Amino acid sequence: MATQLPPDVDAILPPGALEPLHSEARVQKITRPSLSYWQDAWIRLKANRRAILSLYLIIAMLAFTLFGPLVWRVSPSAQDLQQVSSPPGADRSAVIVPPYRPWTDAPPPVARGLTLAAPATTQYVRLAWAPLPGAVDYRIYRDIVPVHSESALGLPLGTTGSPAVTHYEDRLDLTPGTAYYSVVALNAQGVELPARETLRVEVDNAITVAEATERGLAAPNATLAIGDTVQYRLHPLGTDYLGRDMLARLMQGARVSLFIGLVAPLLYVLLGVAYGSIAGFVGGRTDQLMMRFVDFAIALPFLLFMILFKIAFGIGPGESGILPMVVALVALSWPGTARLVRGQILQVREEAYVSAARLLGGRTGYLVMRHMIPNTMGVILVTLTFAIPSAIFTEAFLSFIGLGVAPPNASWGSMSNDGIKTMLSHPHELLFPALMISITVLAFNLLGDGLRDALDAKMRSRE
């Protein structure tokens, strides 16, 4: 109000006409809450049911590994010789039987066919049969699968040595379950004749009082009588070929598998990020040189270096090499990440916000840490999630071919390797470790897919 307005203006305009109008702040108001990149990504991830389910699965798997052994306090290396290779849900009850006494008295003659002379237990199976036509000797077989007329009869147990002896006692590695016994007549030359009898026998668990007490299966002051039943120890997922508890071993194996699966990718992704961001940021000849080295490092044979690191660490052929495995994975897997990160950095470097930050005087370190790495974080995170299943696969593969974890330690891979040998008769020994590997890898893959969809618009898979 420095200059006095002419009087006629005051006459035209009413007083207060030159006052500013009330500004409408509402027009510019943002109605939705402002979301950062990560909040937005998290919302998108939460909307993906498969990814969230996988996340829960991974958390459950980690809990299984870390807290499982606190709940299930069974030693993974303790052997339960009563239950070797027993599948989950196997019959655990055992009948108390008197101590073994040799079978001296000949059984009463059998009218026809093959019969049991006494109840079949894991202590002994006593067979008696009617004489077969033309037999000079008898051979006894045992099989665990039904015997057809054409197929083999299974394990030859022995011969009776005389046509007069028409009974046989089997005490060889008896296991509970169904067994198929066959008796074949032999001629004077020891050649099998067509005459044979086959019997299906259900073998029950049996244990003597002394054994039951020794293994602590009965209460300390309880008295056990012949004919009582006791319960063997519980193995929820069965036992392996040495009678070790599968659940405890899976927990122990999970430690190795998940340790390698998480630590190795974390380390090599970090290494790759550092290398790739330096190459991408510095650019020029340094970049060219660094990337040439990456090209070569990618071509290095993994298996060979795995062996070399194992030897370099002074670990013999039959010993576990967890550390060399991590070192080999880190040393040979980082170039892939380095390449990817370099490409990303090269893209981001040209973005306007980086130029702006540079113009405002941002230092190199600040630019890299504040702008470039956060903006490539999505891609890095997705790489990491996909690196984890591949590291778990590698561990399983190495342990499977005998380069990784060796007995008595367990990993999912080495357990699968053991399980494959007994796959036909006891599939559970392969099934459980294989299932663990598959579920974990599946969960990480699905989570990786979800993360990629949520974090990176360019890499987003089309649905």
Add this chain to the structure above:
Amino acid sequence: MLRYTLTRLLQGVITIWFIATATFVAMHAVPGDPLSGAKAMTTDMRHNLEVKYGLDKPVGQQYLIYMNNLAHGDLGISFTQKNRSVNDIIREHFPVSAALGILAIVFAALGGILFGALTALYRNKWPDTVIMLMVILGISVPSFVFAAFAQLAVVKLNSAFGISLLPVAGWGTVKHMILPALVLGLGTMAYLTRLMRSSMLEIVNADFIRTAKAKGLPATRIFTRHQLRNAILPVITVLGPAIAAITTGSFVVELVFAIPGLGRYFVQAVQQLDYTVIMGTTVFFGAFLVLMVIIVDLLYGLIDPRVRVN
């Protein structure tokens, strides 16, 4: 084109040289030597063996000998199998692995393209869901588990039908190849299916598809001539790495199915620490992979005019 080919070949040779050198350096950087694992031997015996294998010479000279031999295609003699050269071993066992690998690649490529096209065609309908579920499984289950359960399934089938439909293990006839090739190709097939699907879906929105539709071409023709043909291109680019995956994957499959291929032999050499065989096989595998990637890249240039390099 010729210049490009020559450049690529030169790059390949340099890569192979690098692999060979790295292998050589790594082998010599390790404490101990190939003979220290052997049975107790007198100093004389040891010296004789060192002279025989050239281990008494300085490392630099050994490197030159090794490189010279390599340049002449001589990969050395096995340490554990006397008088058997690595060349012989490769000549004997590689054709088996190659036959298995080719069948697996054919199976993976055909399956991947077919299933990928099907998922794109029936997008978000039940065939898509079912196939993508199988793909996720194929990616998540290790090959030895597939191998084991495939064997188990065939054993059960054989005993159910009472005849031998397929052999469970071994090598010799075409029948022996089917199961291992299927297992070997499965992982790659899952990967190719995924790739084919996204490639197909990307092409649906391309201009030339719209043009084809606008011209009034029948849907089947658009699908086969325009969409499928163009979608296959990215699949071909990854065939090189896919061959790599199948060669390394064959270690396990050959082990489980008792196939006398180079992969199984390599694993055995690894377990016995047979240095020359490990080195020779590594260099051979490296050279093979480099060659495969170059061939695939050149092939890609021939098929797709857009990437043809001047």
